Structure formats: C-alpha cells, structure tokens
Amino acid sequence: VAQETANRRNAISMDNSSPLAVGQRSRRASDPALVSRRNAGRWLIVLASLGFAAVVLAQALYASGTTTAGFANWRPVLYAYLLWAVALGAGLVMTRGERGERALFLLPAVLFTVAMVIFPTFFGIYIAFTDWNLSSFTGRQFNGLDNLRSMLQDAYYWNALRNMVYYVLAVLVQYAIAFGLALLLNAEIRARKFFRVVFLLPFMLSPVAVSWMIGKSIMEYRFGPAATLARHLGWDSPAFFASPWIARFSIMAMDAWVFIPFMMMLLLAGLQALSKEVLEATKVDGASAWQSFWHIVFPLMLPVSVTAVILRIIFELKLADIVINVTSGGPGGATDTVSSFIFREYRDRSNVGYGTMLAEFYLLIIIIFITVLLSLVGRWMRRYTATATR
Amino acid sequence: LATYASSPERAHAHAPTLRAKYALARLLIYGALLLWAFISLFPIYWTVTTSFKVAVDVTQGHLIPWVDFHPDWKGWRSLGLSPDTLFETSTVRDEFIKRFENSILMSVGASFLAIVIGSLAGYGLSRFEYKFGPWRNKDISFFFLSQLILPPVVLAMPFLVLYKELALLDTRVGLILVYTLMVLPIVIWIMRDQFSAIPRELEEAAFVDGLSIWGVFLRIVVPLALPGMTAAFILSVVLCWNEYFFAALLTSTDAKTLPVMVASQTGSQGINWWSMAALSTAAIAPLAIIGVFLERYIVKGLTAGAVK
Numbered sequence: 001v002a003q004e005t006a007n008r009r010n011a012i013s014m015d016n017s018s019p020l021a022v023g024q025r026s027r028r029a030s031d032p033a034l035v036s037r038r039n040a041g042r043w044l045i046v047l048a049s050l051g052f053a054a055v056v057l058a059q060a061l062y063a064s065g066t067t068t069a070g071f072a073n074w075r076p077v078l079y080a081y082l083l084w085a086v087a088l089g090a091g092l093v094m095t096r097g098e099r100g101e102r103a104l105f106l107l108p109a110v111l112f113t114v115a116m117v118i119f120p121t122f123f124g125i126y127i128a129f130t131d132w133n134l135s136s137f138t139g140r141q142f143n144g145l146d147n148l149r150s151m152l153q154d155a156y157y158w159n160a161l162r163n164m165v166y167y168v169l170a171v172l173v174q175y176a177i178a179f180g181l182a183l184l185l186n187a188e189i190r191a192r193k194f195f196r197v198v199f200l201l202p203f204m205l206s207p208v209a210v211s212w213m214i215g216k217s218i219m220e221y222r223f224g225p226a227a228t229l230a231r232h233l234g235w236d237s238p239a240f241f242a243s244p245w246i247a248r249f250s251i252m253a254m255d256a257w258v259f260i261p262f263m264m265m266l267l268l269a270g271l272q273a274l275s276k277e278v279l280e281a282t283k284v285d286g287a288s289a290w291q292s293f294w295h296i297v298f299p300l301m302l303p304v305s306v307t308a309v310i311l312r313i314i315f316e317l318k319l320a321d322i323v324i325n326v327t328s329g330g331p332g333g334a335t336d337t338v339s340s341f342i343f344r345e346y347r348d349r350s351n352v353g354y355g356t357m358l359a360e361f362y363l364l365i366i367i368i369f370i371t372v373l374l375s376l377v378g379r380w381m382r383r384y385t386a387t388a389t390r
Numbered sequence: 391l392a393t394y395a396s397s398p399e400r401a402h403a404h405a406p407t408l409r410a411k412y413a414l415a416r417l418l419i420y421g422a423l424l425l426w427a428f429i430s431l432f433p434i435y436w437t438v439t440t441s442f443k444v445a446v447d448v449t450q451g452h453l454i455p456w457v458d459f460h461p462d463w464k465g466w467r468s469l470g471l472s473p474d475t476l477f478e479t480s481t482v483r484d485e486f487i488k489r490f491e492n493s494i495l496m497s498v499g500a501s502f503l504a505i506v507i508g509s510l511a512g513y514g515l516s517r518f519e520y521k522f523g524p525w526r527n528k529d530i531s532f533f534f535l536s537q538l539i540l541p542p543v544v545l546a547m548p549f550l551v552l553y554k555e556l557a558l559l560d561t562r563v564g565l566i567l568v569y570t571l572m573v574l575p576i577v578i579w580i581m582r583d584q585f586s587a588i589p590r591e592l593e594e595a596a597f598v599d600g601l602s603i604w605g606v607f608l609r610i611v612v613p614l615a616l617p618g619m620t621a622a623f624i625l626s627v628v629l630c631w632n633e634y635f636f637a638a639l640l641t642s643t644d645a646k647t648l649p650v651m652v653a654s655q656t657g658s659q660g661i662n663w664w665s666m667a668a669l670s671t672a673a674i675a676p677l678a679i680i681g682v683f684l685e686r687y688i689v690k691g692l693t694a695g696a697v698k
Contacts, residue, residue: 222449
C-alpha cells in the first residue's frame with residue numbers, strides 16, 4: 001500500500017513521460033488482467049467511434065436523399081456523440097488507468113469545445129462559400145468567391161470595420177476614467193463599500209435594458225432628462241443620434257457606462273495588491289501626489305492595466321446589443337458595429353452565406369489584431385520594465 | 391509657487407493653508423465620488439420612477455415622486471403586476487413570467503453546466519501535466535482562454551443552421567448549451583486560479599488515506615473551492631442573464647428570454663414609456679439585488695487570475 005501511494009504521489013507531481021512512470025507502465029503491462037482490460041478499453045473506443053461514424057454516415061446519406069431510411073432530424077447524431085464521449089472516457093480509463101482518470105478531468109471541456117466551437121467555426125467556413133439564404137427555396141449552392149468579392153465592395157461593411165477602430169480607441173478613455181475611479185475608491189474615504197457597490201451596478205444591468213433606459217428615454221429628444229439638461233447648458237437641439245459623430249459618442253458613452261465598472265474593479269484589485277511600504281516610502285520622500293502616481297503607482301500598475309485594457313478591447317470587439325437596440329447602426333451606418341451589421345444582414349435579408357463570410361473575415365482580422373497587439377505589448381512591457389529598473 | 395512647495399519649513403509655518411489644502415482635496419475626492427455615484431444611479435432611479443408615472447409626468451420631465459408628480463401604478467398595471475391587477479388574468483403578465491422563468495432557467499442551467507465542466511478542467515489543468523501532441527498545460531489553458539476573443543457573430547449563423555438541423559432552435563436546451571459555451575472560458579480561468587491557491591499537501595494526505603483521484607477531488611478539493619465556485623457561478627449567471635445576441639437569433643417563441651422581450655417591446659409599439667420602464671425595472675431588479683448583496687463574489691470572480 002505504501003508503494004502504491006508513493007507511486008500516486010509521484011504521478012501527481014511528475015510528468016508522465018518520466019522514467020519512473022514508464023517503468024510503472026511496463027510493469028503493469030505484464031499483468032494479464034490489466035492487459036485484457038486495456039484491450040477491452042481499446043475495443044470499446046474503436047467500436048464507439050465506428051458506431052458514431054456509422055450514425056453520421058447513415059444520416060448524411062439520408063439527408064442527401066441517397067437512402068430512404070433515416071431520422072427526421074440530426075438530433076440522434078447529437079445523442080450518438082454524447083454516447084461516444086462517454087465510451088471514450090470509459091475506454092481511456094480502461095486503457096490508461098490513472099492517466100486516463102486524469103484525462104477525464106479535461107475531456108468534457110475539450111469535447112464540449114470541439115463540438116460547440118471548433119466544429120461550428122469550420123462549418124461556418126463552408127457556409128461562407130455558399131449562397132445560403134434561409135428565405136430562398138432553392139437551397140444552398142457553392143458559389144466560390146462571390147461572397148468574398150461582394151464583401152470587398154460592401155462599403156457598409158468597411159464602414160462598420162472603421163467604426164470598430166473608433167470604438168476600440170474609446171476604450172483608452174474608459175481606461176483613464178476607470179483608473180481615476182479606482183484611485184478614488186482606494187483613497188481613504190468613508191462609505192467605501194457603498195461607493196463600490198454603486199459603481200459596480202451599471203455592469204450588472206442588461207445592455208438591452210440600458211439601451212432603453214438611457215438611449216431611448218434619458219437621451220430622448222423631446223423630454224429626456226439628458227436633453228433637458230443639454231438645453232439648459234445652451235445646446236438648442238440636443239439630438240443625440242442625429243449627426244454621425246454625436247451618435248457615435250452617445251453609443252460610446254452608454255457602452256462606457258456599462259463597462260467602466262469592469263475595468264475599475266480590475267484596477268482597484270491591482271491597487272489593493274500594491275505593497276503599502278512602497279507607497280509610504282514615496283510619501284516620506286516628499287514626492288507630490290502627481291509624482292508618486294506617475295513614477296511609482298502607474299508603472300507598478302502596468303501589468304494590471306494591460307490586462308484590463310486588452311480584456312476590455314476583446315469585449316469591445318463584440319459590441320452589438322446597444323447599437324442594435326438604440327440606433328440599428330444609424331444614422332447612415334455611423335454607429336454600426338460589425339456584429340450589429342451582420343445581425344441585420346441576417347435578420348432583414350436572411351443572408352446566411354454572406355453574413356457568415358463577413359463574420360469569418362472579421363474573426364480573422366480580430367485574431368491577427370489581438371496577436372499583433374499581444375506581441376507588441378509584450379515587447380513594450382519588457383523594454384519598459386528594463387528601463388525602469390536600470 | 392515652485393519654491394513655496396519645495397520648502398518644507400514654510401509649509402510647516404503655514405499649517406492652516408496645509409489644512410485648507412487637505413480639506414480641498416477631501417472636497418474634490420468626495421465631489422468626484424458623488425458625481426460618479428449620481429451618474430451610476432440616475433438611469434436606474436429614472437427607470438424605476440418612470441414606471442410610476444402617467445403620460446403628463448413623462449412629457450413634463452417630472453423627476454421626484456410626491457414632490458412634482460403623484461406616483462401611479464400605470465406602468466405596472468400594463469404588465470399586470472400592479473396591486474389591483476395582480477389577481478386578475480393578464481396575458482402580458484403570463485408572457486412576462488414565462489420569459490422570466492426562461493431567463494432564470496437558462497442562466498442558472500448554463501452556469502451550473504459551465505461550473506461542472508469548467509471546474510473539472512480547471513482542476514486538471516492546475517494539478518496534472520497534460521501532453522496533447524506539442525501542447526502542454528499552458529497551451530491548453532491558452533486555447534480555452536482564447537475562445538474569449540471569438541465574437542458571437544462568428545458562431546451565431548452556423549449555430550442557426552446546425553440548430554435547425556438538430557431541432558434545437560428555440561429550445562431552452564439549445565440556448566443553455568450556447569450560454570455554457572459563452573461563459574466556459576471565464577469559468578475555467580477562474581477555477582484554475584482557485585485550485586492553484588489550494589495547497590497540495592491536503593490532497594497528498596488524502597491519497598495516503600487511500601482515496602482515488604476522483605475521491606480526493608469530490609471530497610477534499612470541491613468543498614475547499616466552493617467560495618471560488620460561487621463567485622464563478624454568480625458572474626456566469628449575470629453574464630447569461632444579460633445576453634441578448636444569441637437569444638435574439640436562436641429563439642422565437644418558446645425559449646425567448648427577458649432581454650429579447652424588452653427589446654421587442656421597443657420595436658413594435660413605439661415607446662410606451664411607463665410599461666417599458668416597468669418592464670426594464672423588472673428585468674434589472676434581480677441583478678441589482680445580486681449586485682447589492684453579492685458584490686463581493688462578483689468582484690472576486692472578475693479579478694481572479696487577472697491580478698497577480
């Protein structure tokens with residue numbers, strides 16, 4: 001028993017490819033009961049895979065009209081996938097023992113992700129090259145690069161992409177405000193808990209409700225409080241969604257209202273994690289508040305700041321619901337985001353093939369953008385910390 | 391001014407000015423805090439009060455109940471939720487309750503599923519060494535986290551087509567699966583962080599006592615990680631409750647959620663201020679309550695892993 005537990009402990013802390021684990025496996029392999037169990041496990045996986053493949057094939061043949069027997073829809077394939085997943089898990093445990101048990105922790109997440117993300121994304125690439133329109137009765141047809149060609153000429157799509165640049169730049173303003181609020185909350189104040197809860201509240205609210213609450217009622221032209229206030233301040237016709245830039249700013253303001261708390265909380269947690277000694281030391285040195293912030297706090301906060309800004313940019317790139325519900329992209333596409341544009345492309349024209357092409361292209365841009373951003377930021381951070389410590 | 395600030399003796403000599411400066415700083419800090427508190431709260435206040443207004447109060451921009459307008463149940467009556475209509479039949483209320491149930495069921499169901507799958511993966515990634523081709527734990531973690539960048543539009547239309555084939559369109563299960571997918575990267579991220587914070591000695595002691603890997607996980611680790619799980623769960627519920635994009639595309643009648651109902655009201659009948667206000671209030675109330683009472687967990691969930 002002692003040997004066994006020692007093995008287990010080793011297995012936990014060590015890589016499986018270590019010599020000890022290999023020795024263990026070969027020792028086990030000589031045990032006949034284990035060998036038969038491993039074989040059974042292997043068979044289980046093979047049979048389950050064959051069964052799953054057979055169900056998929058049968059349904060595919062039925063759906064294409066080659067055979068007459070089949071299910072009414074693809075739902076049974078989903079059940080077959082679940083069964084296959086269970087068999088795979090059991091088979092792994094049987095063939096690999098403890099290693100299989102460990103793999104079982106990761107398996108559900110991996111299989112779920114493969115089924116729900118990887119497969120739909122690749123399926124989407126296929127759709128993107130068809131003229132699939134849900135409202136047409138002719139069905140889908142492969143149309144080669146037509147979608148790509150019309151995308152390149154679609155001024156509204158490129159306009160939406162350009163708007164995304166503005167929206168992403170607005171994140172920096174949000175960051176500045178969020179940092180200020182985090183500093184305020186970190187100062188020695190009374191009722192800190194109250195302010196924290198109040199500041200967090202906007203983040204909790206549904207953007208759809210926010211679109212109505214702020215976009216359609218508070219900013220309403222005739223008697224919204226914001227319009228009334230603007231009139232008092234001397235803006236005669238406070239139309240928040242009439243001219244392109246003002247509409248864009250209004251959307252940005254609403255978006256900021258919802259998401260500043262998110263960045264604020266990250267930055268506040270970062271501030272609270274700073275060591276008190278460093279901050280005390282700056283006070284003793286007689287540095288002014290501005291100096292101590294700019295030379296001590298800000299550099300120390302840089303990693304958290306970068307995390308907050310990048311996470312926020314990632315979320316910003318998905319911005320859709322506020323735009324869909326307040327302006328529907330108007331006026332003249334000035335507030336359109338890529339997501340809201342594709343949403344309308346589907347809802348108004350049922351143009352699934354073209355819409356998917358736009359979305360997949362957008363994903364490509366995002367991946368490239370985020371990768372470049374991460375590597376640039378990483379390089380910049382290394383240089384910055386190098387000069388700071390010198 | 392520069393010489394004045396740089397000479398400490400003179401600053402000491404002018405203690406009253408220092409105190410005045412301190413008071414001014416306090417004033418500015420509290421002023422800024424109160425200003426932002428007002429910005430955060432006013433839209434909520436406006437929505438709640440508008441749900442008690444009649445048409446005249448809205449058009450004249452009345453703000454304070456009992457002072458410049460008299461509260462009326464008009465908005466809530468149109469939802470069938472005012473005291474006098476509460477016990478009568480109301481189709482709007484039935485619709486609302488159905489959407490409310492859908493929202494609760496889906497956000498709780500998806501969050502629960504995500505916690506189960508995500509905790510398992512998070513534990514595995516924090517404790518064991520995986521090798522999947524050239525991928526190690528770090529790459530696998532990054533793979534899961536990288537799904538955060540996937541915009542919903544990319545998946546929305548393939549899902550529309552696939553769900554149609556799978557007969558999952560406009561079903562609760564279908565939307566639960568999508569929402570699980572949406573929060574899973576965040577949950578894995580939080581849980582991995584939580585499990586890493588639990589000392590391994592406890593588990594090793596349990597191994598000595600003869601528990602299996604799964605026994606250790608379920609009996610020792612899960613109870614210790616419960617606060618972290620709660621945080622991840624609540625954050626997931628909030629995110630799922632507010633989700634609009636997928637719900638708008640993938641549901642039509644049966645599985646419609648509350649945000650879709652709110653959005654569809656604005657479209658169809660122009661703006662019916664009081665009933666929209668009542669509906670919005672009802673839609674945000676559960677989250678406002680969660681925000682006030684469970685703020686600790688939300689902050690914990692948001693900041694886990696991001697701040698080291």
